[in-house]
Amino acid sequence: MKALTWHGQGDVRVDTHPDPEIEDPTDVVIKVTSTAICGSDLHLFDGFVPMMEEGDIIGHEPMGIVEEVGASVTKLKKGDRVVVPFTISCGHCWFCDQTMYSLCDNTNPKPENAREAMGHSPAGIFGYSHLTGGIPGGQAEYLRVPHADVGPIVVPGGLTDEQVLFLSDIFPTGYMGAENAEIEDGDTVAVWGCGPVGQFAIQSAWMLGAGRVIAIDREPERLRMAKENSKAEVVNFDELDDPLHKVLIDMTDGRGPDRCIEAVGMEAHGASAAKTVLDKAAQATHTQSDRTYAINQAIMACRKGGTISMPGVYAGAGSIQIGAFMNKGLTLKTGQTHVQRYLQPLLDKIESGDIDPSFIITHTAPLDDAPEMYETFRDKKDDCIKVVLKP
Structure with missing residues (x-):
């Protein structure tokens, strides 16, 4: 698959990576239909977030279609259209029980890095340095989503990607x-x-x-x-x-x-x-x-x-x-956002017409143009406020 890859400060490229596969029975794999560049991604691009490694796949605002489903997943099925939260949460630790999903105890596979830097480890985050797990991100054609019964929300067919994509984060x-x-x-x-x-x-x-x-x-x-x-x-x-x-x-x-x-x-x-x-x-x-x-x-x-x-x-x-x-x-x-807490209430606001989040989009581009769009977004060229990528 194609995926946006970090190669160092100011250097991101669309490279070819192996397609993700089911690794745990709680996983799903989605085919990404829309993904966005976040202002937080610019901190990676500018080299201000520690523990990035060359070859990391970045991006944490994805949505798409479920392609493969792990054996233990009960809430999603192949063909579901879902938005994926940027935070990964297990759903059963003390913090998840308190709906503090971004503080999950169990989803950062490299918690020692965060503990050294911050005293404790927060949840794993897609595509956001080895401080939060080094988990491959969503500016890619496909994405493996761990703990899929806790994270993604199925969205109605009557809403466009652009209306619901930003439930992933912003x-x-x-x-x-x-x-x-x-x-x-x-x-x-x-x-x-x-x-x-x-x-x-x-x-x-x-x-x-x-x-x-x-x-x-x-x-x-x-x-x-x-x-x-x-x-x-x-x-x-x-x-x-x-x-x-x-x-x-x-x-x-x-x-x-x-x-x-x-x-x-x-x-x-x-x-x-x-x-x-x-x-x-x-x-x-x-x-x-x-x-x-x-x-x-x-x-x-x-x-x-x-x-x-x-x-x-x-x-x-x-x-x-x-x-x-x-x-x-x-x-x-x-705090990082407890996204899962807000998914359904904010989806309800979109469905009721209280807000149409697509107003924020100023630029839409194919994934191949992502390196150029990072520069456009960072340098605020062409009145750029928000970029949506289409793998």
Whole structure:
């Protein structure tokens, strides 16, 4: 089969690999019909996620048709059309029993790597480094899906791939990001980052009762989408004369946003271009792991006693405004998404017409064009916000 393969920083190629096979009785193999490039994949592309190995198949936002079914699988059959969550969960450990599926104890086949880096191992993740298992990913023609009775959801024939594909990651991630913000009716919610997860966080904030949503970015096409499609007020931080947190405090009559969602992560840009260049260099030489501009801005802006949710991905170390965080009495909630918890409720929202997630797509391309589309997405060429690949 053809699959997108990591060969080093800035170097991904479509290579030929053996077709996946059933390895355990709980597996299925799917023929991938649609798969997407995630902002998190750019962290791999840019070389900021540790424990990648040359030859790794990447990608974690797939869907397709079930081709083979393991002997123990009871909920899926050949021919089912399914969306596959990016997190792999066993369904029976203590964390899965608490519906904290991304913290599953049993699905990372190389837990010692994560334990060394983080103290504990989270769940295995498709196509996302040997820190989370080195499990072949979904930017490929075929994909082996472990623990298939716990992960994939069968989707109705009346919905297009484009409407349901993002149940694999970014729609549940944006929704959990908004849910973790503990939004109460009428709250003012500020969202850092108007990429795909940020867009879904904005829409989810409205669903959860926000009275006002302020979206922050510097890319005109992303801000335009946040304003036109997601009905947010927008702030371009590159155009401000005052520090961003002061602007947000002024916009909220001196109090600050009630809830802040940081949907940017480790490759955040600061208001100072020179500082950003220096911090990029520090990341590249591994003298600094993650750039923490966005989370620090959220800490400074958030009202006293407010909540910050951080769906933005981090992989290592970075400094935060811990004094402001503590003295303002803030709450911070984070984590990889417990996708399985949200699959059916969010599919119901799509079926009912509450949301059509396909609004986020700006580019569709064949799998063979994936290397070029990675560059287009990373460099934000051609107003690129979200890429769907068609194997």
